[in-house]
Amino acid sequence: MAVIRSRSYMRDHPQDHMIDSHVHLDAEQYPDPSGPIKRALDAGVSAMVVPGVGPASNRKVIDLAHRFPGIVFPAIGFHPERFDLTDLDADAVLDMIARERGSICAVGEVGLPWYGEHASDANVEAAAKARLARFARIAVEMDLALILHAPHRANAPGQSDAGRNRRAVAVRRTVRRPDDGACFYQGDGCQHRASQMHDHRGNRHLDNRKRTRNIPIERLGF
Numbered sequence: 232m233a234v235i236r237s238r239s240y241m242r243d244h245p246q247d248h249m250i251d252s253h254v255h256l257d258a259e260q261y262p263d264p265s266g267p268i269k270r271a272l273d274a275g276v277s278a279m280v281v282p283g284v285g286p287a288s289n290r291k292v293i294d295l296a297h298r299f300p301g302i303v304f305p306a307i308g309f310h311p312e313r314f315d316l317t318d319l320d321a322d323a324v325l326d327m328i329a330r331e332r333g334s335i336c337a338v339g340e341v342g343l344p345w346y347g348e349h350a351s352d353a354n355v356e357a358a359a360k361a362r363l364a365r366f367a368r369i370a371v372e373m374d375l376a377l378i379l380h381a382p383h384r385a386n387a388p389g390q391s392d393a394g395r396n397r398r399a400v401a402v403r404r405t406v407r408r409p410d411d412g413a414c415f416y417q418g419d420g421c422q423h424r425a426s427q428m429h430d431h432r433g434n435r436h437l438d439n440r441k442r443t444r445n446i447p448i449e450r451l452g453f
Contacts, residue, residue, distance in 0.1 A: 248277045248278075249274075249275050249276045249277060250276065250277060250278045250279070250280070251271065251276050251278070251279045251280065252280045253280060253282060253340075253378065254267075254279050254280070254281060255281065255282065255284070256268070256279070256281045256292070256295055256303065257281065257283065257288050257291035257292050257295065264295060265299075268299060268302060268303070272302070277302075278301075278302055278303075278304060279302060279303055279304065280304050280305075280306060280336060280337065280378075281295055281296070281303050281304065281305050281306065282305075282306040282307075282308050282337070282339045282340040282378050283305065283306060283307050283308045283340070284308055284309070284310035284313060284340055285308075285309060285310060285313050285316055285320065285324070286316075286320055286323050286324060286327070288308075288310075289305075289307045289308065289324060289327055292305040292306070292307070293305050293307075293331060293334065293335075296334060304335075304336040305331075305334065305335050305336065306335055306336060306337035306338065306339045306340070306376075306378055307324060307327055307328045307331060307335050307338060307339075308324070308338065308339040308340040308341050308366075308378065309321055309324045309341055309362065309366065310340055310341070310380065311341065311342045311343050311344040311345075311359045311362075311363070311380055312344050312345070312346055312347050312350065312380075314344075314347060314349045314355070318358075318362075321362050321365070324366075325365060325366070325369055328366075328369055328373065328375075329369070329373070332373050332375075335375065336375070336376065337370075337375050337376040337377065337378050338366050338367075338369060338370040338373070338375050338376070338377050338378065339366075339376075339377055339378020339379065339380075340378050340379075340380050341362070341363055341366040341367075341377065341378065341379065341380065342359075342363060342379045342380030342381065343356065343359050343360060343363060343380070344356065344359055345380070345381070345382045346382075
């Protein structure tokens, strides 16, 4: 079984550990996540942050953390493109975050909608922005990192959507403290935005380590 090192060890030996900061092991393509987890460990990954995307998903990631202690670190979230979810579901997720504070490492995945037929609807976006502010606020109150949804590089939307991401960061800043952290999921300019926010708690997968190369190690949290 992999050993999770202390922060001081990781600071002094950054070459000895790899962490996958965003993998949806609860998704349908992983009917038996033990296989992908074993392959990751064999490849040198020592820990995985598994964000939830809704009430049922959140319960699954908590269960995975119980099954794989010290390897799977769960986050509780409300995906902005789960258009089937309601404000009542958001309330349930917020309650779960408070209830599970001792067993989770972050709030997320949360954010604003980028894809789907409803993503450009003004009412949908306004509701998503209000929900994001609530999740950002509880992340600060609970002293948790925030995992923000952003577009995939291969399918990045146009300039207007880049403006939407800036608005998401603006919502985050309205409730942050100087030492708060956020993890952007596959967004261009992540390193620049993370530096502006003073603290960056990871980036998506190990092939994106170059984006955090210029961020001081003491500002990285796991």
